[in-house]
Amino acid sequence: MEIGNHSWGTDFILVGLFQYGQMDTLLFTIISILFAVALIGSITLVQLIRLDHRLHTPMYFLLSQLSIIDMMYISTTVPKMAANFLSDTKTISFLGCEIQAFVFLSLGGSEALLLGFMSYDRYIAICQPLHYPVLMSRKICCSMVTCAWSSSSINALVHTLYAFQLPFCGSWVVNHFFCEVPALLPLVCEDTSQYEHTILMSGLVILLLPFLAILASYARVLVVAFQMRSGKGQSRAMSTCSSHLTVASLFYTTGLSTYTYPYSLHSPARDKVVAVLYSIVTPVLNPFIYSLCNKDVMGALRRQMR
Numbered sequence: 001m002e003i004g005n006h007s008w009g010t011d012f013i014l015v016g017l018f019q020y021g022q023m024d025t026l027l028f029t030i031i032s033i034l035f036a037v038a039l040i041g042s043i044t045l046v047q048l049i050r051l052d053h054r055l056h057t058p059m060y061f062l063l064s065q066l067s068i069i070d071m072m073y074i075s076t077t078v079p080k081m082a083a084n085f086l087s088d089t090k091t092i093s094f095l096g097c098e099i100q101a102f103v104f105l106s107l108g109g110s111e112a113l114l115l116g117f118m119s120y121d122r123y124i125a126i127c128q129p130l131h132y133p134v135l136m137s138r139k140i141c142c143s144m145v146t147c148a149w150s151s152s153s154i155n156a157l158v159h160t161l162y163a164f165q166l167p168f169c170g171s172w173v174v175n176h177f178f179c180e181v182p183a184l185l186p187l188v189c190e191d192t193s194q195y196e197h198t199i200l201m202s203g204l205v206i207l208l209l210p211f212l213a214i215l216a217s218y219a220r221v222l223v224v225a226f227q228m229r230s231g232k233g234q235s236r237a238m239s240t241c242s243s244h245l246t247v248a249s250l251f252y253t254t255g256l257s258t259y260t261y262p263y264s265l266h267s268p269a270r271d272k273v274v275a276v277l278y279s280i281v282t283p284v285l286n287p288f289i290y291s292l293c294n295k296d297v298m299g300a301l302r303r304q305m306r
Contacts, residue, residue, distance in 0.1 A: 046068060168187045203256060
């Protein structure tokens with residue numbers, strides 16, 4: 001089946017994070033350790049939320065969904081990246097590349113929207129506590145998760161189908177460590193400026209709007225927190241919001257720098273470093289930021305260990 005000037009049987013070559021060489025074994029070890037830490041941290045957090053009845057609240061339900069996304073997110077890129085360090089052939093099939101791009105975009109969009117919904121949860125809990133049971137019912141929480149998954153999957157499907165029907169040519173060498181749509185555009189034989197504008201608009205909707213909503217909601221939360229007479233209440237509100245804002249800032253700023261930055265100013269080295277931050281570092285840090293800064297989670301961990 002021909003598509004443009006290529007066929008399904010053609011393989012892409014992944015350059016990788018660094019040029020492959022004598023440090024492959026060391027890099028494989030580091031990447032594997034980070035992957036294991038991310039999986040263990042996310043699985044532990046999901047299990048704690050499932051087993052401890054004190055964590056059966058909307059906030060921790062959304063957090064468990066975020067941990068599941070993180071597990072799938074890092075599993076989309078790291079195993080293939082690690083395998084290439086030990087493999088003589090650094091290739092990925094056309095279909096495999098297409099699937100990886102679709103899954104990565106779906107999970108990234110889901111995480112972006114879910115982080116925004118989590119900030120809404122904290123806003124309602126602190127600013128409108130009397131209405132919290134109604135505004136954050138289980139039905140509404142499930143609707144939020146469904147909205148995040150479905151809308152991001154549709155967006156990812158549209159971009160993947162369009163990007164992979166473009167005519168690729170040249171050496172088919174992707175200067176990246178996984179199949180990300182922006183990294184594939186330099187291989188296209190025709191002008192992609194119009195499509196780049198579409199990517200920019202998608203990035204603004206899925207990344208920038210939720211980030212602005214988070215900043216606006218937490219600005220209101222800070223005002224309410226400083227008006228609290230209880231120092232313990234202020235501390236609890238600040239602790240909860242600061243951990244979420246830390247995660248969101250790292251994820252959104254790095255994602256925006258890839259999907260909304262002018263493509264004429266992109267460089268492969270910069271793009272790969274930024275991609276490491278939002279595709280590997282963020283899933284590794286998320287479980288620890290949310291657990292170490294959260295007394296409820298640490299208390300649940302101590303109870304389960306006993």
